[in-house]
Amino acid sequence: MAYVIPFLSAKRTTKLIANLAYETPSSKLTTFHFRNHIGLIHNSLRASSTIPTSTTKDHLVPIQGTYPIGFKATGLFCGIKKSQKKDLALITSELSCTAAAVFTTNAFQAAPVLVSREVLRNSMGENIRAIIINSGCANAVTGAKGLKNARKVSNAVSELVQVPSSTLVMSTGVIGQHIPVEKIIEGANDAFGNLGDKHKNWLDAAEAIMTTDTFPKLRSSQFQLPSGLQYHMAGMSKGAGMIHPNMATLLAMVLTDIPITASALNIALKYAVDRSFNAISIDGDMSTNDTFAVLANGAAVSHHRGFSPINDVESADFLQFRNDLTSFSSELAKLIVRDGEGATKFVTIRVTGAPSFEDAKKVASTIGTSALVKTALYGQDANWGRIICAIGYSEVTSIDPSKVSVSFVPTDGTAPLNLLVAGEPENIDEKRASQILSLQDLEILVELGVGTQEATMWTCDFSHQYVTINADYRT
Numbered sequence: 001m002a003y004v005i006p007f008l009s010a011k012r013t014t015k016l017i018a019n020l021a022y023e024t025p026s027s028k029l030t031t032f033h034f035r036n037h038i039g040l041i042h043n044s045l046r047a048s049s050t051i052p053t054s055t056t057k058d059h060l061v062p063i064q065g066t067y068p069i070g071f072k073a074t075g076l077f078c079g080i081k082k083s084q085k086k087d088l089a090l091i092t093s094e095l096s097c098t099a100a101a102v103f104t105t106n107a108f109q110a111a112p113v114l115v116s117r118e119v120l121r122n123s124m125g126e127n128i129r130a131i132i133i134n135s136g137c138a139n140a141v142t143g144a145k146g147l148k149n150a151r152k153v154s155n156a157v158s159e160l161v162q163v164p165s166s167t168l169v170m171s172t173g174v175i176g177q178h179i180p181v182e183k184i185i186e187g188a189n190d191a192f193g194n195l196g197d198k199h200k201n202w203l204d205a206a207e208a209i210m211t212t213d214t215f216p217k218l219r220s221s222q223f224q225l226p227s228g229l230q231y232h233m234a235g236m237s238k239g240a241g242m243i244h245p246n247m248a249t250l251l252a253m254v255l256t257d258i259p260i261t262a263s264a265l266n267i268a269l270k271y272a273v274d275r276s277f278n279a280i281s282i283d284g285d286m287s288t289n290d291t292f293a294v295l296a297n298g299a300a301v302s303h304h305r306g307f308s309p310i311n312d313v314e315s316a317d318f319l320q321f322r323n324d325l326t327s328f329s330s331e332l333a334k335l336i337v338r339d340g341e342g343a344t345k346f347v348t349i350r351v352t353g354a355p356s357f358e359d360a361k362k363v364a365s366t367i368g369t370s371a372l373v374k375t376a377l378y379g380q381d382a383n384w385g386r387i388i389c390a391i392g393y394s395e396v397t398s399i400d401p402s403k404v405s406v407s408f409v410p411t412d413g414t415a416p417l418n419l420l421v422a423g424e425p426e427n428i429d430e431k432r433a434s435q436i437l438s439l440q441d442l443e444i445l446v447e448l449g450v451g452t453q454e455a456t457m458w459t460c461d462f463s464h465q466y467v468t469i470n471a472d473y474r475t
Contacts, residue, residue: 057215060335065199065220068232068257070094070299072195075208078187080136080173080180086208088184089133090191091255092161093297098309099128100266101168101293102273110140110175110289111150116168119154125262128295129166131253132157133209134184135238136173138289149181156185160192170251170291172211172238206236209251213238217335223324226316229307231258231300233324237277237332239290239339250290252277252332258321259298259309267313268322269294276329279361280337281368281459294325337458342465345377348443348458353403355451359396363446366394368459377442378461382408382433384419387444403449408433411441422449 071093078088101120103113119128132153139146150169157167171179195201206216220234237252260268269292277292301307310318338346349368354360367373370390376383387406391399402423407416417436418426436442 057339060217060338061203061215062199062218062220065202065218065234066222066232067197067199067202067220067234068255068297068299069302070257070297071234071255071295072197073202073205074191074194074196075204075206076187076191076194078134078190079183080134085210086204087134087136088187088191089135089205089208090130090157090188090195091132091205091253091295092130092192092195093128093255093295095297095299096127096129096163096166097295097297098260098262098265099123099125099168099293099295100262100269101291102269104290106290108141110138110171111142111146112139112169112171113289113291114147115150115154116170116291116293119165119168122165125266127163127166128168129161129163130157131168131170131293131295132184132188133170133172133205133251133253134179135171135209135211137171137177137179138173138175139171139177139179140175140289142176142178146178149179152181153179153184153188157188157192160188168291168293170209170253170289170293172209172251172289202234202236206238209236209238211238213339215339217332217339219328219331219335221328223321225258225320227307229258229300229304229317231256233258233328235328235332237336239336250277250292250336252292252329254292254294254325254328254332256294256296256325257298257300258296259301259307260296260318260321261309261311264309264311264313264318265294265296268318268325271322272326272329274361275326275456276333279330279364279455279457280333281365281457292329334458337460340460340466342463342468343460344440344463345461346441346458347377347460348441348456349446350409350443350454350456351446351448352454353448353451354396354453354455355398357453357455359398359451360448360453360455361457362396363391363394363399363448364455364457366390367444367446368457371462374459374462377437378463380434380437382419382428382430382437384428387446388420391446398450399448400450405447405449407445408436409443409445410436411439411443416445 073091075086075089077084077086080087139150154167154169158164203218206218217237222232224230233254233256235254239250273292349364351360351364367387367390372386376386384406404423406420407418409416417432
């Protein structure tokens, strides 16, 4: 009789057989031992077969788009990835852009982060014309040479667009390795000749920034301001692991044709990022490279003569753009959580009744990064004590245990399941709890009962596959 070990590489199969031989003397190595051992292996990997793959996420990849005027994009293979998959993306604007960005708070900031900061600081967020992104090598913790290489790439693209010091640079991949700078510069030249404004061009760019991502994360849309101006946003993001605020192995960019000053754009970006990319967590790790940048070229005014760039941050137009940017960024951020390494669930954590947004967000973040909560969700175990425990050590001093309520909110339209009401435990229907936790999307609602502010965070569960992916990351 033949026995098949599912979903195993040759290397892991060899290790498992070696362990079997070591644990069981050859004189006692019977069919029973072998079948029993393989059964244990199969059970330990059983979850792998139920984890969504890229094929089950095809519906998240757009088949068409509405893109901002004056921007072009492309993605190609330049020679970084051994897989020969796309590894270089280029986005340019025909017009000079105002720009704003936020970066990782990790002390080991990667060379491209430092260079992009430098470009924005020296330009004061004006006259930016391009973003170049490579995947497969992070150019992080690479010393003076890494910094020199990042500047070389930025300057090479700035020469292509014929505006000095106008290019932001991003990298993602393995830490501690130098980028093949000549290959990237040669690839940038090829990319410049293949830029386009069609959907496929944008999708190619989104694919080129992927690492452990299982699908390209791309969104685009049209918006209208109270003044009547119609404008567009396109955005792409990457990330599947090492994701945790404030920013993580997360690259994201939004390109828009709205006319707005650099100072106003910076304020809108900071508001949006706190409610989007800084409101997600996959594994609690914070990367060296994360960057979220927004470029605005003002091309939407081509049909609205006399429209001045938005500068008044109290104006209706600014507030509408800020909210549009927040919602749009949230969509990109949620795509990252849906692609979390090994994730089987998309979990919304909503905290209400807090005295401040900051307190609500801190409680939500503590729950969302708890390994015990995340593993219980994966196991479909309604162990709500882990949620309470996380709330308790969130260090939010306003919490009154006698006022806290917790419930599971199903996404199938059925009634919420109360777990704790005003500090008193409910008699839980375990069968009903299991039904809710079997859903791919679910919400944990926490009501603190001590204020009017709220915050939302998005996270996922921890599965066996998360360990497998990260144990084999460099192999």
